[in-house]
Amino acid sequence: MLIGDILVAQNLVTPEDIKIALHRQKENGGRLGENLVALGALTQEQLDRAIYEAPRAPKTIEDTGIPSTNLLRILLKLMYVNSLETASEMSGAIKLPLGVVNRLIQEAGDRKFLESLGNTDQSTFSETRYVMTESGKRYAIESLEQNQYVGPAPVSLAAYQARINQQKITNERVEQEKIHESFKNLVITEDFVRRLGPGVNAGKSILLYGPPGNGKTTVAEKVAEIFANVIYIPYCFEVDGQIIKVFDPAIHKQKFGRSHEKTKNSGLRREEFDGRWVPCERPVVITGGELTLEMLDLSFNAHAKYYEAPLHVKASNGTFIIDDFGRQLVSPEDLLNRWIVPLESRIDYLKLHTGKSFSLPFDELVIFSTNLSPDDLMDPAFLRRIPYKLETVGPSREQYFEIFKMVGAARGLEITEDVLDTVIEELQVNNSFDLACYQPKFIVEQIIAACKYQGTDPYVSKELVVDALKNLYTSSAKGAGKTAAKAHSSSDPVKPAVAAV
DSSP, X not given: OBHHHHHHHTTSSOHXXXXXXXXXXXXXXXXXXXXXXXXXXXXXXXXXXXXXXXXXXXXXXXXGTSOHHHXXXXXXXXXXXXXXXXXXXXXXXXXXXXHHHHHXXXXXXXXXXXEEEEEOOSSSSOOEEEEEXXXXXXXXXXXXXXXXXXXXXXXEHHHHHHXXXXXXXXXXXXXXXXXXXXXXXXXXXXXXXXXXXXXXXXXXXXXXXXXXXXXXXXXXXXXXXXXXXXXXXXXXXXXXXXXXXXXXXXXXXXXXXXXXXXXXXXXXXXXXXXXXXXXXXXXXXXXXXXXXXXXXXXXXXXXXXXEEXXXXXXXXXXXXXXXXXXXXXXXXXXHHHXXXXXXXXXXXXXXXXTSOEEEEEOOOEEEEEESSOHHHHOOHHHHHTOOEEEEOBOOOHHHHXXXXXXHHHHTTOOOOHHHHHHHHIIIIITTOOOOOTTHHHHHHXXXXXXXXXXXXXXXXXXXXXXXXXHTTOOGGGXXXXXXXXXXXXXXXXXXXXXXXX
């Protein structure tokens, strides 16, 4: 991971800026960052801040925070499994600088685990090739029996704890304009945004509740996307010799530029940072009815003999959304009891299968989303621990019409007042259903599908609208909308409507 990767990841420069600066560096020398400043691509202050925030590469084995024996085991496993031969190949696999890798190679040689085969002849920058001895192969196999983790070197628990605290979600101020921009494709009331904004900036838990289909999940996902800072996620960390994997490509979106694609013979000075950390967007984890208590604890693979970090640890410094809260496999009471301490103290405690316990900072924006009554799900003690509670209710006629027109226009359909009257009569008058924000999109999609079946261009008619509405509910559900709405009545005088488009 080079300085160019970091600067591009943080949107301070573009890949084109890096290319120009590399050309200048080749002619005039100096560091890449210095050349970017000289070209006016960024300021010295921005460069210094980016360098300070990024994890620096260890210069010695001691700097890694991991015992040399553990690093040597990982290195030999990598060599054995991936047939690595040169120091640069090993450095790329274990994500440690060449200086550290060469020290490990020297230690392996002293212990008769490796022997040199001479230099490669593939380029002018030839490298020594190494091969494992029989003793080295036995050591690698023994290490694989201890645990089958083969990948980048871990960081220490202390380094991970410090990193979570350094890149807290509250370090990022979300301005009003940014929130308004994020919700520009939603029909959303101003008072809802006014109450939501402080909760986002506080980094504390938020409860979104109200009848189904009125944008709770959409709002939660929009909130998660607001944050823009680059953070650093470790591939894994180590506790008492145990490996715990954190980086998950399905959750953590990498923020790499193209500056790392230099060739070996570029002759340019490498400005390295610690490759054991991956620059990423702030993570977003969304879980629903499948959530269990076990998913909030370390997952030990008895066959591979290493751990997978739980979901909320992977969400550190990001957003953790519990969708459809109250419908999980675990009871709401048990789930809430698991969260009381972390939400209150901002510290979570995890336990290895050996019995060893350790703590991690609990830094994430937790959003509970439910269409059930909060009073039925939570006792007053827990409700007090959720400082921001926002209710989403059904749209007014005007909001509903605005959503309908926007959704229709996006699919080439014109929604008129006559269409709206037909929908309201069928839903509210004939079947006692409340208006909900999801309905216009449902109706439009049904109309499009019907026109496709007929072999005609999309058009709107009363017959098509009524047919669409018949697919919206069953006869046994008539009147259920009013009943459900009563279940969400609240003494809160502010009931902002959120209408998802």
